[in-house]
Amino acid sequence: MTSQAVGRSPAGAITVLLVEDDAPTRWRLHDALAAAPEFEVVTAATLAEARAALVAAAPQVLLSDLQLPDGHGSELIRETRQRYPKTEIMVISILGDEESVISAIMVGATGYLLKDAFPTDIAATVRDLVAGHSPISASIARFIVRRTQGQPASAPAPALNTARLTPREIDILWGIAKGFSYADIAEHLGLSRQTVPGHIKNIYRKLEVNTRGEAVFEALQQGLIRL
Structure with missing residues (x-):
């Protein structure tokens, strides 16, 4: 983990905690963000390092992989959302399967990018995230659309407990x-x-x-x- 403190430093900076175990990917993302003057970036390669960074202070943005050497990124997303509700969270992962996507979104991720579909300007994407948007890879967006198709916005809400759960x-x-x-x-x-x-x-x-x-x-x- 880098020695920089997580938080608002220097004045007005957007603090980013980047959690990625693959070193070349971590360096590439770090360099792309650090090149923009408004970002202050801390990196972590494991769940333990990320948790230690979160203890120090709340980042404004969490960018996290899901497959980490000592645990799953969804644990970190859930913990961050509970501890720091205002932190913006985006997944950057090779995992694009249904369970990974839905689970990450349900525990608090507001954006989801696949590693094989990185935007050309990751800094601009993080700015969009901070501005209140939800950056999502095209294939993930199509998946979400397919899951929700068939019920127009004007349709009545579904009946409760149609599955008859106890x-x-x-x-x-x-x-x-x-x-x-x-x-x-x-x-x-x-x-x-x-x-x-x-x-x-x-x-x-x-x-x-x-x-x-x-x-x-x-x-x-x-x-x-x-x-």
Whole structure:
């Protein structure tokens, strides 16, 4: 991790925490951002280094990969969103699968760029993020559009709990959405650790999904849970 402090330094600078384990990519992104006078950039190569930087101060922008040597970037996104609600968060990842995208967005990412579709000017993209936009790679945007097509903006809200989930299953689904482990969910709800996978299997069957990300997306669409 660089020795620079995370925060507003120098006066008026946009502080950026860049979390990327691949050194050439990290250097390239750092140099592209640091070349712009308004950015103050700190880099981290691991989840542990990123957490240490966050303890120092709140960055205005978090740019994070998802696949890190000591954990998953979604953990960092969730922790940052909870601790620093005003921090803008963008994923920069090679992962473009449905579960990765939905999970990252659900825990707090407001932008999602694929590494094979980097913008020519990453500094301009971060400026857009700070200005309140949500930079998203074209293929990710198309995916999100496909997931939401078929329900015009004027259409009535979906009926609640069309999947007929039980109150217990909704509680478990909320735990999934928050990123809790099976053990955490079991302890919170007073359940046996062994019974949680069975409940989750029933949730997947009723919602007609196959992954955590899909389950959370469908639950939010139906209004079953709120994050």
